Amino acid sequence: MKKIAFFDTKSYDKASFDAVNKDYEIIYIESKLNGRTAIMAKGCEAVCAFVNDTIDKSVIDALYEGGTRVIAMRCAGYSNIDFKAAFGKINVVRVPAYSPYAVAEHAMALLLSLNRKIHKAYNRTRDFNFNISGLTGFDLHGKTAGVIGTGKIGRAFIDICKGFGMKILAYDPYPVKEADFEYTDTDTLYAKSDIISLHCPLTADNRRMINADAFTKMKNDVFIINTSRGALIDSSALLDALKSGKVRGAGLDVYEEEGDIFFEDMSDTVIDDDVLALLISCPNVLLTSHQAFLTREALGNIANVTLSNLDDFFSGRDLPNEVCYQCDTGKIDECRAGKKGRCF
Ligand code: NAI
Numbered sequence: 462m463k464k465i466a467f468f469d470t471k472s473y474d475k476a477s478f479d480a481v482n483k484d485y486e487i488i489y490i491e492s493k494l495n496g497r498t499a500i501m502a503k504g505c506e507a508v509c510a511f512v513n514d515t516i517d518k519s520v521i522d523a524l525y526e527g528g529t530r531v532i533a534m535r536c537a538g539y540s541n542i543d544f545k546a547a548f549g550k551i552n553v554v555r556v557p558a559y560s561p562y563a564v565a566e567h568a569m570a571l572l573l574s575l576n577r578k579i580h581k582a583y584n585r586t587r588d589f590n591f592n593i594s595g596l597t598g599f600d601l602h603g604k605t606a607g608v609i610g611t612g613k614i615g616r617a618f619i620d621i622c623k624g625f626g627m628k629i630l631a632y633d634p635y636p637v638k639e640a641d642f643e644y645t646d647t648d649t650l651y652a653k654s655d656i657i658s659l660h661c662p663l664t665a666d667n668r669r670m671i672n673a674d675a676f677t678k679m680k681n682d683v684f685i686i687n688t689s690r691g692a693l694i695d696s697s698a699l700l701d702a703l704k705s706g707k708v709r710g711a712g713l714d715v716y717e718e719e720g721d722i723f724f725e726d727m728s729d730t731v732i733d734d735d736v737l738a739l740l741i742s743c744p745n746v747l748l749t750s751h752q753a754f755l756t757r758e759a760l761g762n763i764a765n766v767t768l769s770n771l772d773d774f775f776s777g778r779d780l781p782n783e784v785c786y787q788c789d790t791g792k793i794d795e796c797r798a799g800k801k802g803r804c805f
Pocket of ligand 1: 755
């Protein structure tokens with residue numbers, strides 16, 4: 462049986478993989494994958510990793526030396542991997558989509574909770590405080606949702622917003638053809654949106670795109686929702702915009718420096734991140750710990766697609782879910798496989 466070193470294991474990962482795995486010996490490891498822990502994969506042909514693992518050149522080299530030939534990301538995002546270092550040595554596969562609805566519905570849950578102050582109402586009534594002063598929201602009906610990134614999740618979120626009777630303004634450098642919503646540029650989206658929700662990947666070009674300059678272009682009283690990647694937002698600038706009242710509220714499922722914090726129980730620890738501590742202390746910030754994907758359906762899809770990616774790899778088949786240095790740096794013409802899979 463081929464061995465998989467499964468890093469950053471949580472109880473729900475083990476349950477969902479054990480439910481469908483028949484063909485692999487999975488070695489569940491609680492630690493994240495990084496320069497110190499890569500040695501634990503020695504002798505494993507495959508590594509299964511997640512969003513906050515560190516997969517830089519030194520980790521790739523250590524894995525390769527230990528016999529690993531494929532990294533199966535059990536997520537869609539891959540901004541934590543040095544693909545250039547992996548190219549020619551270790552193939553990287555991922556789960557491009559496991560439930561766009563899970564993430565889009567969580568984005569709407571954050572918006573609804575923030576707008577109608579459900580988090581505050583919950584605490585009040587639990588304390589038998591039935592006063593509703595200070596809980597005023599606004600109707601979403603008729604408001605404008607600015608959606609940045611109109612891929613699978615962005616479009617699922619747009620459909621939900623339309624169900625609420627909202628108007629849609631969207632920005633995407635690669636707009637979908639025959640869209641049933643309006644595209645615009647970012648400046649217009651900032652100026653006209655009552656809520657702005659981020660659904661694009663993190664790239665070298667859009668790191669901290671929501672910064673002090675962007676906030677000045679936005680409507681007063683705007684809601685910001687981020688279920689994509691933390692570094693899309695300059696968190697200090699967000700804090701300033703919350704303090705000044707420019708931003709009405711922020712729903713965040715991701716945070717730029719979440720790596721060593723999210724997914725862990727830190728309740729006995731003083732967190733060494735003042736910006737995060739201040740964000741959490743704001744009454745109009747709702748922060749969840751990268752849980753937007755966490756539905757039963759998504760976990761089942763992640764386990765099935767990850768294992769079938771590994772089946773493809775070990776059977777010598779093309780890898781439709783491969784992520785490759787050549788293809789993903791826009792050099793598709795240079796890719797020997799022409800993006801049909803298995804690039805080397
Ligand atoms: P997708 O690949 O279907 O769509 C991404 C869209 O973003 C594409 O249409 C692309 O053209 C667009 N885009 C690329 N660069 C852009 C830019 N600079 N500005 C605006 N749009 C841009 O991806 P999908 O499945 O919709 O996922 C979106 C993001 O959601 C992922 O990249 C990931 O960061 C995040 N995500 C978060 C999860 C969570 O649990 N919080 C789970 C899964 C994904």
